[in-house]
Amino acid sequence: GIEDFYTGALGDLVAADLGALGSPVGAADLAAHRALRPAPLSVATQAGRLYNSAPPTQGIASLLILALAEQAGCGPGESFGHVHTLVEATKQAFLWRDAHCGDAAYMARDAQGLLDDADARAAMAAQIDPDRALPWPQPSQWGDTCWFGAADAQGQVVSAIQSTYFEFGSGLVLPQTGITWQNRGASFRLAETGWNALKPGRKPFHTLNPALAELTDGRVMAYGTMGGEGQPQTQAALFSRHVWHGMDLQEAISAPRWLLGRTWGEDSTTLKIEDGLDPAVYAALEQAGHVVERVGPLTAMMGHAGAVVREADGALYGATDPRSDGGVAAW
Incomplete structure (x- = not known):
């Protein structure tokens, strides 16, 4: 079983x-490792209770974006108000994430406490200007991921995500087993102290954050994507379109998306937006101060999203991203 590993x-x-390949990780480190099952983060919204993974992930950012955008008053679907509010909520969420989120044992601020504090969230939402963009960028995080979800007739719904971090992880394939060794430790800072500093036993901050929502109408929705910095932003786009604005799930995933900052394969920190929105939306975003970069239709930099929904009556439906080679299957 798992102990054998x-x-x-x-x-x-x-x-x-690992020893032959020069890794400092040895048998004692493997034996000392313990898998944890922390309670997920959650936040109550008008649409239902949303869940995501606890630190050291960026799940707090994904939940904050939707909570802050709801509180600030997100505009109608595919409008300037819709995109602008979600982008500005992303900035507020990323500022908190980058200042405070990491290994929970080292965090001075409580992520769930923030999500439970309506006054604190209201203060953050009040920082969102409905007409002007907050100057950006801030330092970006790297990431590379694969999300998948599943639901069954018994009512179980799973949102899952995994990653080796860089392409082929560390680049080390262990000769005797064929295991590709991951590289999440690369996100540590080689500093004596401070945020995400490398220490024995410490867990690195990372971007993996599978999302799940229990909606007030009885639906349960598992959704997510790969894409580092883009994960919370893509989650916000597809959730707001499908749940808030009633867009068909496949259309919500296929519709043009945006990305604030850097994602895998890209170094620029502009607000990248795919083609396909109303031309007036691009113009209004630029007028508001966003540094807009048009990137064409259906670009892989926007992540590979997917979603599975279980209706209150047990009916199931799902959708996958035309930007990827994913799929939806039922049996």
């Missing part, structure tokens, strides 16, 4: 290969 024969092979 850390302390059994398989663990011995892993440790031996």
